[in-house]
Amino acid sequence: MNRSEMQQFLQFYQLHRHKNQLDYYVKREKEYTHAQNQAIWLSIGLIFLAALAGAFEAIPVSWFQLTCLLLAAICPILSTALAGYNALYAFEQQAKIYRDARQNLETLAVQAPDIQSDQDEAEFAQQVERFVLETELVLNTERGYWGQLAKDMKPLDV
């Protein structure tokens, strides 16, 4: 490839591989971190509701007592189901994998070859190749970690 082709390739690669993956990781990291927090708060809410129902169960109104008893029994079951759902998606672990990959890609972005530079053609080609191979290494590593995690992504008690 001549210099112009190499520049075009670098531009294409940065946009459709490097940036595309970076955007994906940023989006997923944010989504999974939010999902993890929402799961925690929902679980706390359900347990709190169960405790509240247990406390109010003493009020001597028959229909209210029955409702409280049902709530006190059902809320912990829903909380357990939510924990199972959380384990199925492994939000926390996936968010960590995507965070690490994002940070590595961001570091590489700083070291990316300058498309406009007037350096020697062979040296520029070498820099592009190094940038591509290092980016692919980061993506391969992320894939490896994800593969290991995905093997175990299921609720323990099901």
Add this chain to the structure above:
Amino acid sequence: MDLFKQFPRFRPFASRAEPLVPASELEKYPTFANDFRILDEVLVPVYVTLNEEAMTQQNLYRWMYIFLIFGGALATILGIIRLAFDVEVIGLAGAIVAATLGCISLALRSLPYHKRYLNARLAAEQLRGEYFLFLGRIGPYADESQRLAHLKQRVLRIKHEGERNESV
């Protein structure tokens, strides 16, 4: 709500299937037109197949577990309501739910959804990497006379790995 964004879908391809690189973007790089044509013939169809296979199997796998998780909760809740109200039909519903869960549990153990989804996803992502290495004539694709043969060989090997039913 982000918690349920990845919830399994009834039609997994309705909104998520994306091309490796949009066709409109490829037109902006006429220098690589010949390489894009080769990739469209050799690599992209296999990538699309594996990508769709991964999405289908992932969706099925998640549905199975969602049924198990929330079905298990439903069966217990029905049992509690049955105790509180003594209505026979609720007991019957609970029994049906429990029996369905038993069948799903059996299916989960015998059908290789999880392994097929994992293998297909990893293979599809590997193909995505090969796409760019081929285009940039990088690594094993640097030798102009061998790059097409190498691409065909790699695609075939990755396809074979992606279609396996057991762990790689």
